[in-house]
Amino acid sequence: MPVGLGPLPELLPIKGVRLGVACAAIKKPDHPDLTLMELAAGTRVAAVFTRNRFRAAPVQIALRHLTAAAPRWLLINTGNANAGTGARGLADAERCCGGVAELADMPIESVLPFSTGVIGEPLAVDRLVGALPQAMDALRPDGWAQAAGAILTTDTLPKASSREVTLSGGRIRLTGMAKGAGMIRPDMATMLAFLATDAGLEQELLDGALRKAVRYSFNRITVDGDTSTNDACVLAATGGSGVRVDSDDDRRLFQEALDSLCRELAQAVVRDGEGVTRFITIEVRGGGSERESEAVAYTIAHSPLVKTAAFAGDPNWGRILAAIGRSGIDDLDVGRVCIWLDDYLIAENGGRAADYLESEAARRMAREQVTIGVDLGRGEAAATVWTTDFSYEYVRINAEYRT
Amino acid sequence: MPVGLGPLPELLPIKGVRLGVACAAIKKPDHPDLTLMELAAGTRVAAVFTRNRFRAAPVQIALRHLTAAAPRWLLINTGNANAGTGARGLADAERCCGGVAELADMPIESVLPFSTGVIGEPLAVDRLVGALPQAMDALRPDGWAQAAGAILTTDTLPKASSREVTLSGGRIRLTGMAKGAGMIRPDMATMLAFLATDAGLEQELLDGALRKAVRYSFNRITVDGDTSTNDACVLAATGGSGVRVDSDDDRRLFQEALDSLCRELAQAVVRDGEGVTRFITIEVRGGGSERESEAVAYTIAHSPLVKTAAFAGDPNWGRILAAIGRSGIDDLDVGRVCIWLDDYLIAENGGRAADYLESEAARRMAREQVTIGVDLGRGEAAATVWTTDFSYEYVRINAEYRT
CATH class of the missing domain: 3.60.70.12 (L-amino peptidase D-ALA esterase/amidase)
Known part of the structure; x- marks a missing residue:
């Protein structure tokens, strides 16, 4: 739907x-x-x-x-x-x-x-x-x-x-x-x-x-x-x-x-994407360039692990953090990275936010429309990408389409 | 399994x-x-x-x-x-x-x-x-x-x-x-x-x-x-x-x-990958460099569309062809690209192979272990990557893991 x-x-x-x-x-x-x-x-x-x-x-x-x-x-x-x-x-x-x-x-x-x-x-x-x-x-x-x-x-x-x-x-x-x-x-x-x-x-x-x-x-x-x-x-x-x-x-x-x-x-x-159950906005800011902000946003958006967690309504900050870490910024200082779900801070200093409450994060992730915000702490550049979650329905549609 | x-x-x-x-x-x-x-x-x-x-x-x-x-x-x-x-x-x-x-x-x-x-x-x-x-x-x-x-x-x-x-x-x-x-x-x-x-x-x-x-x-x-x-x-x-x-x-x-x-x-x-039902070898040869051969192999290996087709046993050469086309080789001559399933030619000259039989291709794709072979027609470099298909079970494992 x-x-x-x-x-x-x-x-x-x-x-x-x-x-x-x-x-x-x-x-x-x-x-x-x-x-x-x-x-x-x-x-x-x-x-x-x-x-x-x-x-x-x-x-x-x-x-x-x-x-x-x-x-x-x-x-x-x-x-x-x-x-x-x-x-x-x-x-x-x-x-x-x-x-x-x-x-x-x-x-x-x-x-x-x-x-x-x-x-x-x-x-x-x-x-x-x-x-x-x-x-x-x-x-x-x-x-x-x-x-x-x-x-x-x-x-x-x-x-x-x-x-x-x-x-x-x-x-x-x-x-x-x-x-x-x-x-x-x-x-x-x-x-x-x-x-x-x-x-x-x-x-x-x-x-x-x-x-x-x-x-x-x-x-x-x-x-x-x-x-x-x-x-x-x-x-x-x-x-x-x-x-x-x-x-x-x-x-x-x-x-x-x-x-x-x-x-x-x-x-x-x-x-209206295939099998979509959640509309996800990924806002990356604090990048050293628009290009690297975009690369981080796409790495998160394409991660099957982030997408399946989103399907489950699971505020899995570890998967987001791991995606940022592999997005190709060699000199990334992970201690400066912050991650939000909507306005709720879920990760900072390379780990879970100090005041993190699983129930609060899960409440945001359960919404039909959610924004994953990332601050790279490197500069002024930003990029926004829109994507879907990854559901059983996505697999069904693409596995059964020609069968 | x-x-x-x-x-x-x-x-x-x-x-x-x-x-x-x-x-x-x-x-x-x-x-x-x-x-x-x-x-x-x-x-x-x-x-x-x-x-x-x-x-x-x-x-x-x-x-x-x-x-x-x-x-x-x-x-x-x-x-x-x-x-x-x-x-x-x-x-x-x-x-x-x-x-x-x-x-x-x-x-x-x-x-x-x-x-x-x-x-x-x-x-x-x-x-x-x-x-x-x-x-x-x-x-x-x-x-x-x-x-x-x-x-x-x-x-x-x-x-x-x-x-x-x-x-x-x-x-x-x-x-x-x-x-x-x-x-x-x-x-x-x-x-x-x-x-x-x-x-x-x-x-x-x-x-x-x-x-x-x-x-x-x-x-x-x-x-x-x-x-x-x-x-x-x-x-x-x-x-x-x-x-x-x-x-x-x-x-x-x-x-x-x-x-x-x-x-x-x-x-x-x-x-033993998550939700695996098929072990897929992707062999790219005829590349201008090892790097581009590797890029093509990974683009195919990461394509959710190729992976869900593999799950369905669907010899979907269009999805493989589209993945090759977006893998970053700007001067790729698509007319020289050939694709095989094991030893069976399924695509050539930028389209379906002349002798292609869906039943023959499907028979190969139905095997538990399949090799997708690609010849880029550009040079002598090659790269091989191993990957899995993408199943309901993959989504289930990753969506339900923390719930």
Whole structure:
């Protein structure tokens, strides 16, 4: 069951963006599995993709098309990741893009493909292309909620949200949707996120804003450390509001709204993580650099022993301490390290806190949402990572998925 | 249930080494939890310890004593790791050493302490010191099998073995014992291994031989990636055989025997890993360097998705491929990567092998012992890592351990 994730909030349409879904029966019938996002002429697009060296065919094609033309169409399918499919996979992804291009009478390079689902099986291209007219007909500005549902694979709830901000030139909007789950489901592969704004931004500014937002949101979540072959996050700026992001103040406000939206969507992916029973925030501060703070946070977040203790509601500070100790800081002074559960100090001076009460610590660890705080006592740098616990359900889902 | 781990083989006594066990009721009564190893005068000792920055008190004291005097006594207790215990833990470890030193009428620095068990609780020093005379009285050259049982914590079987080699000067022996489980049980912390030989070696040669052997054995096993605060491996060379290891040929033969013994003991730790149902060998070859081959092997070995698939007997090549892709080789040519299960090719050219049959792959993955072979197609370097699968039982053990 997802932790702290409710029904979708109101999703604000973005002028210049229309979304339509269709049932293409890619994996199973009568199930929305195809989404088209149409972007108005003049829209600028920034995108980041998986750093996994095994990049799925649609990722390779999207990267190629991005360098050739301004994107006008995003084509998203579930049910099949078109990954590990070699040369045929590339041709299949191109054929899907070609189907959209033909219907829209636009160059094939204006279409970016995104796929998520089973790895290693050929994509049902004919069925996908056959359903494109249905998706075209369904295009509408308020199609976000439907699309947020159609891009899901084994997620249990849709994940989408909006922001509205007043800049010097007027109000602008941001709306985004995401699906899990990055490292969570590599067979039903992939974290995908699609965001749009009606603000107008220069390409360089847009690229930088997305990179920064992703760094502290989608790149700071982990369920099991496994990075998918298909991960992608796209931000489209249509300029439809007529408001441009130019001044330093406007940039700051836009970045804050984008950061906040990305953080909410990224956390939603974790809240709906496989077998999750606890949503865990790991805040490391007092680091000598952001890099080492991040390394400590990830070492704790990936430790199966910390995660199974969290599943049991066990405030096992010894496991947290051991994870910090092996996170690669050679000159760590363990006598300066402190660990908290929420606001309760559980370890200091390399051991259990002097006033530690097991009952108090267990009470915090029993909560559905818990923050593990660490002060390394080395400097001013910090990093926050969000993760899940490790449950029987996680093993069941991943052990039984193909059986 | 352990995989491929039988009853203890015959253990050869090592001239110059006597072992004795006792019941000190450190955690529970009537249970051998204290082991003494006595080393004859003139014995040389090499030792390697955990690289975790949080080093338990006995590790700190052992390091201090090693620089001050030649070790004559190894004192090993289970039931309490004396880790995360601050200044008191150091004083407690010294008091334990002091107890041995007093009985033996030797300097305290001639005693090295080793502890394994619960983290963060004070050691029952009085009970431990009170049981030392019993352990002293029990000292005998053929005490290896009893000691191999007494150093266990939650291991299900003892782990020990011997080698005999003929060098130019005559026959020499090596006997060693180990307990799990490094990263496996950080509460009942610690991988401990104690080896002895009656060969005579110079200190520098002994140190180098142990470092090399450990590198390709105890440092190549992983269950969950969590390094304990107490890990230690000790090799004592008594010279009791009167045979010296001097010539290049003798060195090679000695190293081979030591490597083989360490490999058997390290594999035994994995075979008895928490919740293990499958013993997995990961062989990476064709790497540009040993370092990158090792990184790929560990990324596969630590992937919860690969491990849960292995638990299910699912030959999920997509998960192995995705793990290789995120293992940090920026210029990896995925088109050259091949993956085998035992001798059966399952992936090539960045996707499923052309002749792949799911039934054939599943038949291999269903075996209790399976080898995942990877060729990176980049060079001549290789690395082998041994690991377990990831089962419900692993979650149960680690979630319920303190509840």
